[in-house]
Amino acid sequence: MTKPAPTIRHQIAVGFALVLVMALMTIFAVVEWKVKPDLITQRHEKITISQHGLLDLLNAKLGQVELLTSTMALTGTILPKDASLFRTTFPPILNNYGDPAIAGGGIWPEPEAFKKGVQRRSFFWGRSGKTMAYYDDYNQPEGNGYHNKSWYLAGKDASVGRCNWSNAYIDPYTKAPMITCTVPMKENERFVGVATVDMRLADISSILSQYGRENDGYVFALDADGKAISFPKSAIEFQPYRNTLRTREELERELPWLQHALKTSQDLTGSDLLKVENDGLFGEAAYVHLIKSPKTGWVIGWSSPRVK
Structure with missing residues (x-):
């Protein structure tokens, strides 16, 4: 027995479905290949501008x-x-x-x-x-x-x-x-x-902490010798009786998600933007932008959630 020919209504429904699928695929492609890269680029530019603004604030x-x-x-x-x-x-x-x-x-x-x-x-x-x-x-x-x-x-x-x-x-x-x-x-x-x-350094630390909060992230700083000038209290435990500041090596052990950024800071000459797969404070992927102050030799790091 031969199958009945599809009705015009059925053909129209299939056509609409195909058009909808094609439209969704086009939207997805535009978002992934155009919109998202543009957002990421804009995010990177904003981070860079903000970091230079923070450096100007510290220099002042x-x-x-x-x-x-x-x-x-x-x-x-x-x-x-x-x-x-x-x-x-x-x-x-x-x-x-x-x-x-x-x-x-x-x-x-x-x-x-x-x-x-x-x-x-x-x-x-x-x-x-x-x-x-x-x-x-x-x-x-x-x-x-x-x-x-x-x-x-x-x-x-x-x-x-x-x-x-x-x-x-x-x-x-x-x-x-x-x-x-x-x-x-x-x-x-x-x-x-x-x-x-x-x-x-309490004054400097307050400036960095406030700046991080106002820009949906957190800021940390290392001096020219790799010692911690400022880090979020939520990241490292405060020890009031220490006679020395935390070293880069200590921070790498305490903050494993920042190991790559901390190692990169050692030989940094200008600035660098790094990706973190799972930031321990955000609980998600993040960017870490590092910039070196020519005045002091400090490295300032700003961590912010990554664009999804």
């Missing part, structure tokens, strides 16, 4: 400390070499209107540069609430003297008015993470000592 903050240190260095070269004058002039400058980010700093003359026959004649102040307290510890005859400290030696080859930033460290007294800005002092082209300002 660091620039304030650089200006403060340069002011101290210049003042230290033009003031008469009078100890009482130094002890009354510099505390208000260093205090910077009670700025809590400024932990301390001082003037560190070369041997005999402040007074003939005197090898150690430093002027150092540390923050004490809203004021600065004077400390004479560095002038005591015990120890190697401040002239052999890395932050002092860094100023000998630095340009006048140019800050040489130290690597991050934990202050042995306050246990607070800090960095030090060193600016050389010169009189008639002769090196006569350095001025320093110690800056707490």
Whole structure:
């Protein structure tokens, strides 16, 4: 028995179905091959622009400390070499209107540069609430003297008015993470000592944390030596009694999803965009954009969810 010929209604339904399938396939192809790549490109461009914006924000903050240190260095070269004058002039400058980010700093003359026959004649102040307290510890005859400290030696080859930033460290007294800005002092082209300002990293960490939250991700930072300047508290456990900052190697063990990014940061010269298959904080795929600061040698990383 022969099959009845399809009705016109059935043929129309099949035709519509084929058209619908073709339309869906076309839409899928357009989304996958055109729309999605464009979205990813736009996302990458936004990340890059945002990272440069964050770098500008950090440079502005660091620039304030650089200006403060340069002011101290210049003042230290033009003031008469009078100890009482130094002890009354510099505390208000260093205090910077009670700025809590400024932990301390001082003037560190070369041997005999402040007074003939005197090898150690430093002027150092540390923050004490809203004021600065004077400390004479560095002038005591015990120890190697401040002239052999890395932050002092860094100023000998630095340009006048140019800050040489130290690597991050934990202050042995306050246990607070800090960095030090060193600016050389010169009189008639002769090196006569350095001025320093110690800056707490809590301010930098707050800027990075806020920036990450406002941009649907998180930000972390490593200094030029690979030590953690800032990381989300949700990523690593805070240990208040540590005497050193976390190293790159420690972070690689604690944050396995960031291992590749952390290793890449070691030899980074400009910027790089990496993919993470499963970010431990997002619980999904993510991008990590790394950028190196030419001013400090820091590497700033911004992690954000990947476009699906």
